[in-house]
Amino acid sequence: xxxxxxxxxxxxxxxxxxxxxxxxxxxxxxxxxxxxxxxxxxxxxxxxxxxxxxxxxxxxxxxxxxxxxxxxxxxxxxxxxxxxxxxxxxxxxxxxxxxxxxxxxxxxxxxxxxxxxxxxxxxxxxxxxxxxxxxxxxxxxxxxxxxxxxxxxxxxxxxxxxxxxxxxxxxxxxxxxxxxxxxxxxxxxxxxxxxxxxxxxxxxxxxxxxxxxxxxxxxxxxxxxxxxxxxxxxxxxxxxxxxxxxxxxxxxxxxxxxxxxxxxxxxxxxxxxxxxxxxxxxxxxxxxxxxxxxxxxxxxxxxxxxxxxxxxxxxxxxxxxxxxxxxxxxxxxxxxxxxxxxxxxxxxxxxxxxxxxxxxxxxxxxxxxxxxxxxxxxxxxxxxxxxxxxxxxxxxxxxxxxxxxxxxxxxxxxxxxxx
Amino acid sequence: xxxxxxxxxxxxxxxxxxxxxxxxxxxxxxxxxxxxxxxxxxxxxxxxxxxxxxxxxxxxxxxxxxxxxxxxxxxxxxxxxxxxxxxxxxxxxxxxxxxxxxxxxxxxxxxxxxxxxxxxxxxxxxxxxxxxxxxxxxxxxxxxxxxxxxxxxxxxxxxxxxxxxxxxxxxxxxxxxxxxxxxxxxxxxxxxxxxxxxxxxxxxxxxxxxxxxxxxxxxxxxxxxxxxxxxxxxxxxxxxxxxxxxxxxxxxxxxxxxxxxxxxxxxxxxxxxxxxxxxxxxxxxxxxxxxxxxxxxxxxxxxxxxxxxx
Numbered sequence: 001x002x003x004x005x006x007x008x009x010x011x012x013x014x015x016x017x018x019x020x021x022x023x024x025x026x027x028x029x030x031x032x033x034x035x036x037x038x039x040x041x042x043x044x045x046x047x048x049x050x051x052x053x054x055x056x057x058x059x060x061x062x063x064x065x066x067x068x069x070x071x072x073x074x075x076x077x078x079x080x081x082x083x084x085x086x087x088x089x090x091x092x093x094x095x096x097x098x099x100x101x102x103x104x105x106x107x108x109x110x111x112x113x114x115x116x117x118x119x120x121x122x123x124x125x126x127x128x129x130x131x132x133x134x135x136x137x138x139x140x141x142x143x144x145x146x147x148x149x150x151x152x153x154x155x156x157x158x159x160x161x162x163x164x165x166x167x168x169x170x171x172x173x174x175x176x177x178x179x180x181x182x183x184x185x186x187x188x189x190x191x192x193x194x195x196x197x198x199x200x201x202x203x204x205x206x207x208x209x210x211x212x213x214x215x216x217x218x219x220x221x222x223x224x225x226x227x228x229x230x231x232x233x234x235x236x237x238x239x240x241x242x243x244x245x246x247x248x249x250x251x252x253x254x255x256x257x258x259x260x261x262x263x264x265x266x267x268x269x270x271x272x273x274x275x276x277x278x279x280x281x282x283x284x285x286x287x288x289x290x291x292x293x294x295x296x297x298x299x300x301x302x303x304x305x306x307x308x309x310x311x312x313x314x315x316x317x318x319x320x321x322x323x324x325x326x327x328x329x330x331x332x333x334x335x336x337x338x339x340x341x342x343x344x345x346x347x348x349x350x351x352x353x354x355x356x357x358x359x360x361x362x363x364x365x366x367x368x369x370x371x372x373x374x375x376x377x378x379x380x381x382x383x384x385x386x387x388x389x390x391x392x393x394x395x396x397x398x399x400x401x402x403x404x405x406x407x408x409x410x411x412x413x414x415x416x417x418x419x
Numbered sequence: 420x421x422x423x424x425x426x427x428x429x430x431x432x433x434x435x436x437x438x439x440x441x442x443x444x445x446x447x448x449x450x451x452x453x454x455x456x457x458x459x460x461x462x463x464x465x466x467x468x469x470x471x472x473x474x475x476x477x478x479x480x481x482x483x484x485x486x487x488x489x490x491x492x493x494x495x496x497x498x499x500x501x502x503x504x505x506x507x508x509x510x511x512x513x514x515x516x517x518x519x520x521x522x523x524x525x526x527x528x529x530x531x532x533x534x535x536x537x538x539x540x541x542x543x544x545x546x547x548x549x550x551x552x553x554x555x556x557x558x559x560x561x562x563x564x565x566x567x568x569x570x571x572x573x574x575x576x577x578x579x580x581x582x583x584x585x586x587x588x589x590x591x592x593x594x595x596x597x598x599x600x601x602x603x604x605x606x607x608x609x610x611x612x613x614x615x616x617x618x619x620x621x622x623x624x625x626x627x628x629x630x631x632x633x634x635x636x637x638x639x640x641x642x643x644x645x646x647x648x649x650x651x652x653x654x655x656x657x658x659x660x661x662x663x664x665x666x667x668x669x670x671x672x673x674x675x676x677x678x679x680x681x682x683x684x685x686x687x688x689x690x691x692x693x694x695x696x697x698x699x700x701x702x703x704x705x706x707x708x709x710x711x712x713x714x715x716x717x718x719x720x721x722x723x724x725x726x727x728x729x
Contacts, residue, residue, distance in 0.1 A: 003522065013514070014507055014509055253503065253505060254505040255506075258505035259522070261469040261471065261494060262494060263491040263495040263497075263523065264491070264522050
C-alpha cells in the first residue's frame with residue numbers, strides 16, 4: 001500500500017508541475033457555461049428563462065383594451081413576459097431594429113366597441129423578424145387569450161348587452177339594472193369557472209436528459225444544473241484521456257520497464273497509477289463542482305450523493321483510458337481509440353443532443369452508458385432528489401467503473417509480466 | 420561469490436534464438452564488457468538479469484540470489500542504467516533521484532545523503548533543483564546513471580549508456596563507471612564500441628548471434644587474436660564462386676567474403692599485400708585496401724567474420 005501511495009503521489013506531483021493541458025481542458029466546460037451565462041444572464045443562472053419582451057400599441061385606450069396586456073402579465077404566464085406600452089410606430093421600429101423586443105401587439109381603435117357589440121374585434125400582432133422562436137410564443141399566447149376572451153364574451157353576453165345599452169343611453173342605470181348585471185356576470189363567471197383553475201396551474205418542466213420535474217410558476221428550474229454537469233462529464237473523459245496518455249508515454253520511454261526492475265511489487269506500481277488517475281479526476285470534478293456553485297449558482301445541497309456519483313464516474317473515466325492505454329501499442333492508437341469511444345458514449349449519453357429528442361428505442365441506452373447514467377443522476381440530485389431515488393443510475397455508473405478499473409489493472413499488469 | 424552470474428542461459432523469441440547457452444560471471448569491483456553488434460543478444464542478457472524476461476533454461480543470479488519473478492531481494496542489490504534515459508523530464512534531478520531512492524527503500528537522512536552523493540558523483544549538484552527537461556543530453560545521461568546507483572547497489576547493469584554521445588561526454592561517463600566499480604560494485608557494461616571496451620573493461624565477452632564467442636582479460640583476448648593482421652579489401656566482388664589459390668601468400672586465410680568486402684588474416688601484412696591484391700582482383704574490383712594491426716577488433720573479426728559497426 002505504501003508503494004501504491006508513493007507512486008500515486010509521484011504522478012500527482014508531476015501533474016502539479018506540468019498542469020497546462022489539464023488546465024486547458026478544465027477551462028472548456030467553464031468557458032462554455034460562461035458563454036451561456038453571458039448570453040442568457042443571471043436570470044438563467046438563477047433558474048428562470050429570460051422574459052419575452054412584448055410591445056403593446058393601444059390605439060383604443062379603453063377599459064377593455066387595457067385588459068389585453070393582462071393576458072401576458074397574469075395567470076400561469078406571469079413572469080414569462082415583459083410588457084411595455086409604446087406610443088407610436090417609430091418607437092416600435094427602433095426597438096425591433098435593436099432586437100429589443102420579440103413582438104408588437106396592436107389594439108386598434110374601436111376594439112372595445114366591437115367587443116361589447118359582439119361584432120368582430122381584432123388584435124394585430126407583428127413579429128420581430130430578427131427572432132424566430134419567441135415571437136411564435138407571443139402569438140400562441142395571444143391566440144389562447146383570444147379564444148378565452150371569446151368564450152367569456154359568449155357566456156356574459158346578456159349582462160354585457162345591458163351595459164352597452166346603458167352606455168349608449170348615457171344612463172347610470174337603476175339599482176335593479178346593477179343587480180341584474182351583477183347576477184348575470186356572476187352566472188357567467190360560474191359557468192366559466194373551470195377556467196379559473198388556470199391561474200393555479202402547475203407547469204411541468206421537461207429538460208434535456210432528465211425526467212420531468214414539477215415547479216410552481218415562481219420556482220426556478222435550474223438551467224445550469226442541467227447543462228453544466230453534461231459539459232463537465234464530457235470534458236472529464238478527455239482529461240482522463242490526457243492523463244492516461246502521459247502514463248502511456250512513460251511506458252513508451254522505458255519508465256515502466258525501469259520501475260519493473262525495482263524491488264517493489266509490480267501490482268503496487270500498477271495500482272499506484274490507477275489510484276493517481278482516480279484521485280486526480282475526482283479532485284478535478286470537485287473543483288468543477290465548486291466553480292459551478294460559485295460562478296453559476298448551482299445548488300450543491302446534497303454533497304454526499306454527488307460525491308458518490310462523481311467518484312463512480314471518476315473511477316470509470318480513469319479505468320477506461322488506462323485500459324485503452326494498456327492495450328494500445330502507441331499513443332496515437334490510444335488517442336484514436338479513446339476519442340472514438342468518448343464520442344460514441346457521449347452521443348449515447350446525451351452530451352450533445354437531449355436524450356428526449358432521441359428515438360424511443362435509443363433513449364433507454366442513455367441510462368445504460370456510464371456517462372449518461374452519471375449525468376442524469378447528478379441532474380436529479382441537483383433537482384432535489386436523494387441517493388435512493390437515483391440508486392439505479394449510481395449502481396450503473398459503479399458497475400461500469402468496476403469493469404473499467406478491472407480491465408485497466410489487467411492490461412497494465414500484463415505489461416509488467418515476465419515474458 | 421560473483422556479483423553477476425549467468426549459467427547456460429538460453430532464450431528464444433519465436434524462431435529466433437537470442438541467447439544460446441550463454442555463461443559468464445562478474446566479480447565485485449570488476450567491469451565486464453559484453454561486446455557485440457546490434458542484435459547480438461546483449462540487451463536480452465541484461466533483461467534476464469533485470470528480471471524483465473525469463474530465460475528458457477539456465478540460471479541468472481545477482482549477489483548469489485536467483486533472479487526470477489518477484490525476487491525483490493535480488494532486485495534490491497541491483498542498479499540498472501538503461502540505454503535510453505528513463506527519467507521524469509518535468510521533475511528536477513533531485514526529485515527523480517528521491518523517487519527512485521524511495522522505491523529502493525531509502526528514507527529520511529539516508530535518502531537525502533544518498534541523493535547528494537549521487538548528484539555529486541555525476542557532477543549535477545549545482546543544478547539539482549532544475550527540471551531536467553532543461554538539461555543537455557549528456558547531463559540527462561549522467562543523471563540516468565545516478566538514478567541507477569543512488570541506492571549504492573552491489574550490482575550495476577549498464578546497457579550501452581554512451582550511445583549517441585559526443586566523445587567528451589563519453590569519457591566523463593566512462594570515468595563514472597570506473598568510480599562505481601571502485602566502490603565495489605560488479606558492473607556489466609554492454610557496448611558495441613571496441614575502444615570503450617578496451618579502455619574501460621577488466622574483462623570482455625564477445626557475443627554475436629546469441630553466442631558468447633570468447634571472453635577474458637584484454638591481454639588474454641589479444642593473445643587469442645594472435646599476431647595476425649587483418650587485410651581488408653573494399654570494392655565490388657563476387658560473393659560466391661571459387662577462390663584462387665593463395666600461392667605465395669604464406670599463412671593467409673579468407674575469413675569473410677561479401678559483394679563489398681574481403682577480409683584476410685595473415686602474418687606480416689605489409690609484405691603480403693601484392694599477392695593478396697592479385698587474389699582480390701581475381702574476385703572483383705578493388706577500390707580500397709586497409710591493414711588492421713592485432714587488436715580486439717581483429718579478434719572480433721576473426722571470431723565473427725565481420726567488422727563491428729554501430
